Structure formats: C-alpha cells, structure tokens
Amino acid sequence: MLKLLALVGFTLSLSQFSFSAEKLVLTGSSTVAPLLGEIAKRFEKSHNDVRVDVQTGGSSRGIADTRQGVADIGMVSRALKPSEKDLTAFTVAMDGIGMIVHSSNPIEKLTQEQILNIYKGKVKSWKNVGGPDKSVTVVNKAEGRSTLELFLKHFQLKPYEIKASVIIGDNEQGIKTVAGNPNAIGYVSIGAAEFSISQGVNIKLLPLNGIVSSTENVRNGRFPLSRPLNLVAKGEVSGLKKQFIEFAKSSEVSDLVRDQYFVSVEQ
C-alpha cells in the first residue's frame, strides 16, 4: 500500500514538473503541420522553457480548436471565410495546388475545360484528350479537406458532380496513388508534388491555364490555383503566442519554408 502511495506521489510530482514549462498547442491543416513542426523545433531551441505541441487534423479542426480554446493557434491552409472573421489570420507561406499524372503519361497539358470534363466523368478515356486509349482513373479528395474545397471553388464544382474512381485522404496518399497507376489524375499541393518528384517518385505536374505548376509561379502570384497557409488566433494576440507567430513569419525560418517546398511570403 505504501509503495502504491509512493508511486502515486511520484507520478503527481512528475506531472507537475512537466506543467512548469510553458506550452503552446497548434492544431489544424495537414499541409501546414509539417512546416510548423520544424518551426516549432527551432523555436523550442531558442526558448528553453517552452514546449510547442503541433497536431494535425485539417483546417476545419484548426478553426474549431482555436475557437474552443483547445488550441492556442490554429493552422489553416486557406483564406478565412467571412463567417470566420472572429479569428485573426497571419500568413506564413503560400502553397499552390497542381494537377498530377503518372510520369509515363504522354499528356503535357490539359485545359480548364478538359480537367472539368474528366472530373465530371464526361471524359472517360485519355484518348479523348489526346492521350492513349486508356480509361482515366480520377483521384479525388475526401470531404472536408481544404484541398478539395479550393479545387471545387476554382472549378466551380459541387462535390456530387465529381465522378471519382479513387478517394484519398492526404497529399502523401494522393501522390502514392497516382505514382502507382499510369492512368491516374489527381491534384495535390505543388510543394508536396515537387518534393516527391525530386525524390524520384513517378509523377509529373501539369500546367494550369498555360501556367507552369511551380513554387516559383505561386510566389509571384501568377498561378491561379493557390492558397495562403495561415496561422489563426482568437482575440488579442500577445505574449508567447505573439512571439511564436512573429517567429514563424520571420526570415529566420524561410529556409524551413523552402525545405517544405512552400513559398515564403517574407521577401
């Protein structure tokens, strides 16, 4: 019994010890989370008594958690909607969404109309858009993902209009699915796609409206299908939160932004 009490006491004192460090909780977009994870590590190095906890779960979760106070800062991979103006957004980087196909696919470009028809199921074979006589595997994102929202908004589509062959969760799964299927078409974050291409993954990015899908064109604002990566916070931003947000926007972390193939806003 004494031993048990001692154990309980020990556990309590341990938990108290871990509470003594200041803690920041970030939740939200799976696109932003890996970048903020790196930024958080660097921030912790220069601030010894601060723990930064980065959790993924999607932009909607970032918004909801920040509103409810579960998270100090939310990560949101789109501009805030009018209904979300109770939160303040700080853009840390830009990201573009690019159409990807398997690298063996002879198609070099698709028009806006062709992409629309492929996703609506009106074009079922690559032959109809100038490719081989193979049926198109349409890769779409699951409901609620910010990539899907941005895609739908750009192409003015409703979710039920899309005739998908495969539905995926995050960028990584999308890239693997397209890399494993020579007839697939999908859309993922350009940063993630460029990174995978540099790692030798069998995919290629298609231009959109004649503009090359590259981080360069996202930075200079020419690329049409792009989005800001935001940190959001509720109410007055001060103290540790303010320090962290300013750090994430600063040139001290622009190499980390580049490493993730995003585009830093700090010039």
Next chain:
Amino acid sequence: MFPLSSENLLVASLKFCAGVCSGIVFLIILFVANEAIPSFTSPGFTAFFTDEAWYPTYNQFNLVPMIIGTLCLASGAVLLSAPLGILSALFCHFYGKGLTLKIYRRIIELLAGVPSVVFGFWGLMVLVPMIAKIAQPGASLLAGVLILFIMILPTMALTADVALEQVPKSLIQGSYALGYTKTRTLLSVVLPSAKSGLAVGFILQVGRALGETMAVLMVTGNVVQIPESVFNPIRALTSNIALEMAYAVDHHRSALFFTGLILILVVLALVLLSHSLQRTADGR
C-alpha cells in the same frame, strides 16, 4: 469487517483493476452513443438508409453502400482465410515435423505481428497496380479482400491451432485403434470435435475484419457505392470514419459517431455469439 490480510488486499486490488478495465469499455460505448444521439433527431435514423447518397456537407447521409461494402469485404476475407487457416493448423499438428514446423510457426507468428499500415502500404504499391493491369482503377473491393485475407490469416491459423490442441488425445488414439487412416481421423474425429473452437476463432476474425481500418483505407479506393464487381472501389464504414472524422462538424460528426456505434454493436454481438458457442462446447 474482514481483517486487512494480504489476501484480502490482493482480491480488492484485482477487483479494482477488473472494474477499471470494464469501466473503460462502458465509458467508451457511452461516449460514442452520446455523441451519436443528435443524429437520431437530425438527420434522423431513417435518413441513414433512405437518403439518396453520402454527401454529408449537403445533408445526404445514406450509409447503405458502405454497410454493404463492409460486409462484402469482411465476408470475402474470412471465407478465404478460414479454410487456409484450418489447413495450416492441421499441418502444424499432424504433418509438420522438426525444424520445418518450428520455422513455419515463427513465420505465422511474424505475419501476425506486422502492423496493418505496412500491409496497406504494400497493397498500395504492389497489389493495387497489379489489379489495375486487369481492371482499372486497381484500388478495389478485391484489393481490400486480399489484404484483409493476408492480415487475418495468421490469427485464424493460430486460433485454429489452439482449437485442435484441445481435441482429447484419447479420441485420436481411439480412432487409430479402430483402424481409421490419418485422413479419416482428421475428417471424422478431429475436425468435428474441434468444431466449436474453430467457430469461435472464425467469429472473432469476422470482428477483426469489420474493424480493420488503415490497410483497408489505403487499398479500397473509398468511393461510396454498392460494388457491382470485385474490381469496383468501395468505402468501408471504418475508412469513412478515418477519412472524414478529423474534418467533420455538426450533423456530419454525429453521423460518423453513429457509424462507430453500429460497428461497436456488431462486434459486441459477435463476441457474445462466440462466447455462447464456447459455453455450448464446454458443456458438452
């Protein structure tokens, strides 16, 4: 009332531990049920079966294609793995010898320990492209059935192994003494005698097949539709929760909890069924 002996202390702490364990299960069921309750008023219980499709952000909540998809997936995998699992156990008990048997048993145990996401990754990179050569898009009911089959085969083999172990040696010796051949003994004495033990393993595997998420999510394509052939993509109930829960709010969220509640209740029913089978077997 009782003297505080070490015996009483032990019993009390064991009771406490058992209480905590079962309490956690009840709390989880209560939590899931509580989160699912709003879905009974809106969209309403019947909406899950009568709505046109599953577009939760557009207030369409039809679960039927996913229920059918899940059942096809689980039954396909179990029907494939059960005979092979039982044959594997028969091999272990009556034919395998020495080093071969030892290595074989280790391999089965190793297979049982591989994390599901590894199977999923392998399925996505190897199995799905292979199936895609036969019929597009590759990610399909068939891919899901095959991955699940490989995943539950080792546990099916191990439970069958245990069931055969429990067949009394005297029965087998008696059978030989009556002049039965080895094959005849296996078919007419061993298998009938191990029947209920095998059934228990079978039912538990159905439960596991229904609940598996990660690997299934990666290879089945996740399109919400009633499959017309094994090459069609499907979405399992578990995949639906994993894909959408992180982003779901309001009705969408409670609908997903409702899905979870269905899964818990089905697995609970399976466990109760296997328990009653076990009892009939023991009471024999």
